[in-house]
Amino acid sequence: MTLALRVLRPGMLTTVQDLGRPEAQHYGVPVGGAMDRFALIAANRLVSNPIGAAALELTAGGCAFELLAALMVAITGAELNITLDGEPLPTWTTIFARSGQSLELTERSQPWGARAYLAIAGGLDVPEMLGSRSTSLAGTFGGVEGRPLRAGDLLAVDMPRVDVLREAGRTWPAQARPPYSQLPTLRILPGPHSDLFDSATVAALLARAWQISSQSNRMGYRLEGGSLPNPPTSSIPSHGVVPGAIQIPPDGGPILLTADAQTTGGYPIIGVVVGADLPLAAQLLPGDQLRFDLTTVTEAVAAWKALKAWEATPLGDNGIVGLLAWAAALDLPLVD
Amino acid sequence: MERDSTTPPAWRFRPMGEAAVLLEGQPALLANRYVVALTAALEERVIPGIEALVPGVSSLLVRFDPLTVDASEVEVALGKLLDHMEPPAPAQARVVTIPVRYGGACGPDLEAVAELTGLSVREVVAEHCRAVYHVLTVGFAPGFPYIGPLGTALTIPRRQTPRAAVAPGSVALAAGLTGIYPAQLPGGWHLIGRTPVRLFNPANTPPAFLMPGDRVRFEPLADGITP
Structure with missing residues (x-):
């Protein structure tokens, strides 16, 4: 175990996340884990970690860290402005950083982007609980004491490695990323309670752009843009739900459930966002907009398969060229 | 059942x-x-x-x-x-006794429940403690047990306005079921008492104290409202 980072500024919400704990749902524990699982996996692969290693999820920037060791890091997901000792750094790229340097992530550099993932070679060393290292804010366990990071927190890595130096500078291909955008269209499948909704209600859901309300968090997004006509008023027994489900409460204002959604719910579900489009939803902040479009199971499975193929995209190393370029850029001695 | x-x-x-x-x-x-x-x-x-x-x-x-x-x-x-599933036999379940301090600051809705059901507060407590219930499922929040079914005397709808924060350990009822809030959570059930029992500990196996199939009996603590 080696100390890796000191938190100087934690930003709005920074938590330790991995791929969550799907098997703990029957204890009432939300699946949790990264909101944008694709970006988490990409960050881990860029630093040659197992895809489900623990990393930091940063929300909307405003963060600063002091590095306490020489580290390989990668930052994916939201396009934030990032600097290392004041020098701009690329996202979706493997970076070698030295002890004592300061890493800052400020605001969006693109019109979209909410959550960035900072992975460190070796993976964050926090205790595994119920099969995951992710922070359960509802259960106040996992990650760092079950809470968001604070200024002064120290984070360690299991096994820091800089032997992957040859990999420095390699970049995740842009064509192997989800089509993140300012106004994404999320594909949905009809939900379990389609029989409770009439066609006018479904048409109204698909007709307009919905705005993420300020009452949104990792549990779900409340969507603003008007109430749907004829919301069902019948009550249904609480049942298991999934991230991506769109609940329609009696006031007709849709709620899109996300990673930390409670395990069971009793509001009728009009549709479910396909798994391949959840990363697009994860990159939206309150005030951003989204649209819905109906799709088919065949298309949803094909899209999931394509996403899995992107996750496995081959990453070369830059060899001696990349190494020399990075050594020069960082003024790095090639031999200690 | x-x-x-x-x-x-x-x-x-x-x-x-x-x-x-x-x-x-x-x-x-x-x-x-x-x-x-x-x-x-x-x-x-x-x-x-x-x-x-x-x-x-x-x-x-x-x-x-x-x-x-x-x-x-x-x-x-x-x-x-x-x-191929035989009708499951009545579970040979363990019976867990949950001590509850009813009423007062621990159960701020006990009097409202009495009013809604037409019972006295003591009768509400007696009714809640009368039966041995089933844990029907665990959901909503880590370790939150849905326990029931309650008798018709205690079957009342949820509160009109949910609370933003319910105290951990609160014993509550609504819609024919009774439950226990394991942590401070928002909630729309009527709060009738509080238990010192810890319902969720991620370090335990299983982490939830009550699981489906368990049976539950509530027992009044002497320093709260008793039947």
Whole structure:
């Protein structure tokens, strides 16, 4: 175990996340884990970690860290402005950083982007609980004491490695990323309670752009843009739900459930966002907009398969060229 | 929950995206016994591709890998398991006694519940402590047990206005069920008392103190309202 980072500024919400704990749902524990699982996996692969290693999820920037060791890091997901000792750094790229340097992530550099993932070679060393290292804010366990990071927190890595130096500078291909955008269209499948909704209600859901309300968090997004006509008023027994489900409460204002959604719910579900489009939803902040479009199971499975193929995209190393370029850029001695 | 019928529940599959199906049964309390048994059977992992199970009161959400199996294959496999399932015997469950301090600051809604039900506060406590209940499912929040069914005397709807923060350990009732808030949570149930029992500890196996199939009895603590 080696100390890796000191938190100087934690930003709005920074938590330790991995791929969550799907098997703990029957204890009432939300699946949790990264909101944008694709970006988490990409960050881990860029630093040659197992895809489900623990990393930091940063929300909307405003963060600063002091590095306490020489580290390989990668930052994916939201396009934030990032600097290392004041020098701009690329996202979706493997970076070698030295002890004592300061890493800052400020605001969006693109019109979209909410959550960035900072992975460190070796993976964050926090205790595994119920099969995951992710922070359960509802259960106040996992990650760092079950809470968001604070200024002064120290984070360690299991096994820091800089032997992957040859990999420095390699970049995740842009064509192997989800089509993140300012106004994404999320594909949905009809939900379990389609029989409770009439066609006018479904048409109204698909007709307009919905705005993420300020009452949104990792549990779900409340969507603003008007109430749907004829919301069902019948009550249904609480049942298991999934991230991506769109609940329609009696006031007709849709709620899109996300990673930390409670395990069971009793509001009728009009549709479910396909798994391949959840990363697009994860990159939206309150005030951003989204649209819905109906799709088919065949298309949803094909899209999931394509996403899995992107996750496995081959990453070369830059060899001696990349190494020399990075050594020069960082003024790095090639031999200690 | 008596074993009063050999007719199995009526089942229905509902879609939940490309990677999950929701199995729902009627009538609810009979279906609950099957759901508990089916969940136990599926934990043996007899169906490849199944990734997670989320039991509800009368339903089971099954999440699967859509690149390994599809919904119709999962439905056929679950259907076969249900076809061969004997009506689950009344569970040889452990009975857990939950001590409760009723009323006062611990149960701020006890008087309102008495008013709604037409009982005195002592009668509400006596009624709540009278039966041995079943844990029907755990959901909503880590370790939150849905316990029931309550008798008709205590069956009242949820509060009109939910509270933003309910104290940990609060014993509550609504819609024919009783439950216990394991942590400070928002909640719309009527709060009648509080228990010192810790309902969720992620370091324990299982982390939830109460699990489906357990039976529960409530016992009044002497320094609260007693029957």
